[in-house]
Amino acid sequence: MGGHLNINHLLFLGHGALWTIGLSLIALIGGGIAGFVIALARVSPLRSVRLLSAAYVQLIQGTPLLVILFLGYFGLAAIGLKMSPLAAAGASLTLYVSAYLGEIWRGSIQSVPKPQWEAAEGLALSRTQRMLKVILPQAIRIATPPTVGFMVQIIKNTSLASVVGFVELMRSGQIVNNSLFEPFIVYAIIAAVYFAMCYPLSLFSQKLERRMGRGRVNNLAPA
């Protein structure tokens, strides 16, 4: 058959793993910026902005990431907008992540206790000042554990970029398997590498959550 697993295969997988991390960072940064805009739009005083952003979130969250990817890579190419696999995967993941992070952050902004909003208003802070100086600093604390938890989802979802031919960890595993014909062993290794990337983040997110839970009981004024 195709020979044995050797150091070159493992190096190739390592290279793929680096691209998985790179793509995850692109998705996190792009999706984070867009998601922040979505979160603010979701709590906007303007009804039309709220409705539009809610519709965007519903549309993206109702569509599988795989279909968004196919639409970005094959769909746009068919109407003349050809993108590289990296660009298509980065753009699709950015859309996808922005809808989910936007919702997580909207929830965090809204769970800042109401008296905080009222007090900021009572001190005659403008809406921008209220957001930047009172609400967001508290919302960031609330948002940290679920955001770290969602980073696990981002890393796992980058595996779908393999279907448009982007060579990240999953795709490099498929390529190695094509020369070895040992699917079970190769995919078990791939799974282990994903686990090694995701599990520390999961643990960190749980730890943050527990710490928050303890802090909250003491910090929250009865509202």
Add this chain to the structure above:
Amino acid sequence: MSIELDFPAVLERWPNFLGGAVLTLELAFFATVSGALLGTLVAVGRGAHSRSIARISKVYVEAIRNTPLLVQIFLVYFGLASVGLKLSAFTVAVVALTINVGAYTAEIMRAGFEAIPRGQIEAAEGLALTRFQIYWHIILLPAVEKVYPALTSQFVLLMLASSVCSQISAEELTAVANYIQSDTYRAFETYIIVAVLYILLSLVMRAGFWGLGLFLFPRRRQLGTPL
């Protein structure tokens, strides 16, 4: 250059789309039912007195939640084949999705179990209910009622995630789309239609779960808690 969109040319294939959508719903249905059972058992297992059962349950949940579904599907697909089990792509897809959603269900159910006040269980023991009665009436049913919204979102996400099964050529909606776009060369129109179909399917599932919730938890309806 001009862009010409021709939706009718793709919509002509509606019987294929419909067949794919039905298969997606079937996949989601079987995986939801068996995944809910598996997840509940694992959640019970995590609280078991036996150390080894509790540990195995935890390892299962963490292993699944920290690896991509695509990798799990390939592992199940080639794993079952390597032990000589030749199953259809559909069966493999149901097995893989069940294993996947079971872990998420277990986490949600565990949160539900932990939300049951200790005093209620003690009261049930005081009333001499049997262990099974306590588990069923005092722990399981109220826990499901509490986490029902979280569970149903998870099952809708599972339906969307089933699109990944197209990669082992289970003939669900995304696989049908791939086939139609390679046949008609109208990838954009095809994937737009499929995206709309998935949005419709998720709305249908949400509405279904909402109705089921009204039927299953009349108490919740009386309390006026939104589902």
